[in-house]
Amino acid sequence: MKWKGDKIEFEVYGTSHAPEIGVTAKGLPEVAFDAAGLSAFMDRRRAKKAAYSTARMEGDIPEISFSEDELRAVIKNGDVKSSDYNELYGIPRPSHADYAAHLMDGRLDFSGGGEFSGRLTAPLCVLGYMAKSYLSKKGIRVSAWVSEVGRVKGATYRNGLTEEMLSAGEKGEWSPLRKGEMLEEITRAAAEKDSVGGRIECAVTGYPGGIGGGLFGSLEGKISSLLYLIPAIKGVEFGAGFDLANMRGSEANDPLRVEGGKVAFIKNDAGGINGGISNGNDITLAVAVRPTPSIARKQQSIDLVKRENVEIEIKGRHDACIVPRAVPVVEAAVAIALADALLKEEK
């Protein structure tokens, strides 16, 4: 898996049940490496002993080395239990990557989700932390939070961006509003051998205007290409996003004003980007996270070896809701994209 930006390029390697996973990267900005800060950031993605979280416990402590201009981060996979998948040999889990991966390379062993596992987002967080640190030195803040879980709707930038939303992650919280009800929604789904999805929002303050470009230079394109690397993300929108489809131009447009000699926008339904270029307004975006595909409930699938229909009950250790753990990963993806676009402008 390789991503190539204008300045930053990186490759994530490994699989969920391999001895290790990791990332190699070039073109990263030079930042003073803060081990405690990185550890706190990685901790936000780590599985916790919580209702929504897998029982798989990983330390997620990266070993980081630099040689010339290349960074290498290695994370050991400690808590591997492939036996959970023995009964599922040749049987794809509905809506996981199993069947699509079988079509790609003929595989029948779907242990741990292979390279499609959410585990592979840990190395992305290492790079994301570096990108966030670089942006932060320039007064740019990248903040994400859970805004919806199942049918519970919490804080959204659509009602105005607040400090609670921006600081939730820094305080180690995943949602600034209605977290209790969200947890109940997850617990209810898990008790019914089911899973729930949700919506993560992200806001970027302090990002300069004029960064990005038309066509292949699009900032929305660059950000989205990294957000879609995150497994389980099935939708991305900027500003008012899909609601823009039902608005009139007079409602959707963000009027411009001069206030105290400075240009300001009256509102921000474009999400801070026009024509693929940042317009100086806050960048706001949201992602839709699907319910975890691996559910314990009985489901229909097929046995690819015997070519017959089967009913499966997935054992294994799975998050009943991926949404809280994906929050720092969204910050990481957005920060890498925005750092790359900014580095391109630096001489």
Ligand SMILES: Cc1cc2nc3c(=O)[nH]c(=O)nc-3n(C[C@H](O)[C@H](O)[C@H](O)COP(=O)(O)O)c2cc1C
């Ligand atoms: C942090 C994180 C943890 C995940 N944990 C699980 C899990 O425990 N069980 C599962 O079936 N899927 C899990 N996923 C989602 C699957 O990896 C994903 O749905 C699958 O690869 C198919 O990709 P798609 O949903 O993007 O199409 C997780 C995703 C993330 C980001």
